[in-house]
Amino acid sequence: MNEQDILRTELRWGAVVAGAVGVIIAVVVVSSAAMVLHPPSNVEIVNPQALTQSLEFNEANLGTEILPDGSAVVRLVATQFAFVPRCIPVPANRPVTIRAVSPDVIHGFIVAGTNVNTMVIPGYVSEVKTEFREPGEYLMPCHEYCGLGHSEMWSMVRVARAEELVPDANGRVSCEIPR
Numbered sequence: 001m002n003e004q005d006i007l008r009t010e011l012r013w014g015a016v017v018a019g020a021v022g023v024i025i026a027v028v029v030v031s032s033a034a035m036v037l038h039p040p041s042n043v044e045i046v047n048p049q050a051l052t053q054s055l056e057f058n059e060a061n062l063g064t065e066i067l068p069d070g071s072a073v074v075r076l077v078a079t080q081f082a083f084v085p086r087c088i089p090v091p092a093n094r095p096v097t098i099r100a101v102s103p104d105v106i107h108g109f110i111v112a113g114t115n116v117n118t119m120v121i122p123g124y125v126s127e128v129k130t131e132f133r134e135p136g137e138y139l140m141p142c143h144e145y146c147g148l149g150h151s152e153m154w155s156m157v158r159v160a161r162a163e164e165l166v167p168d169a170n171g172r173v174s175c176e177i178p179r
């Protein structure tokens with residue numbers, strides 16, 4: 001091969017790489033714009049040392065709240081090595097907002113079979129919006145290694161038909177309520 005050929009080969013591979021980068025950027029742009037796929041991007045800070053005193057994340061306020069419009073807000077604490085609460089009732093086919101905090105280390109969770117997938121970082125409120133279609137029980141494990149009890153850290157999301165979830169006077173539902 002002479003120098004000309006080498007230069008041509010280099011240019012050709014340069015074009016291949018540029019093309020690949022272009023395709024990747026196009027996929028990211030199209031999927032985030034057209035299909036509304038994007039990582040949770042909520043930036044909201046909270047004092048991880050004072051969660052029990054916080055208005056929103058004190059123990060009595062954790063769990064599922066049904067709002068007047070029928071949507072639900074779930075407030076969770078992710079801590080070594082459990083989610084509080086252990087069982088999370090939510091209505092099917094209604095908007096559900098999950099808000100989670102950690103007082104200790106980085107945790108995370110997914111809900112099997114759904115788009116719910118976030119990290120929970122001390123100091124920040126993680127927020128995920130979703131809608132569950134099928135009633136049933138969905139495992140919600142911690143997916144960030146957080147210590148020796150990591151594999152024991154999970155909750156159960158119980159998706160029920162909206163009519164079956166009867167909130168109390170404060171709009172709360174829990175898994176203990178008979179359905």
Ligand code: CUA
Binds near residue numbers: 150151153
């Ligand atoms: Cu919490 Cu792993």
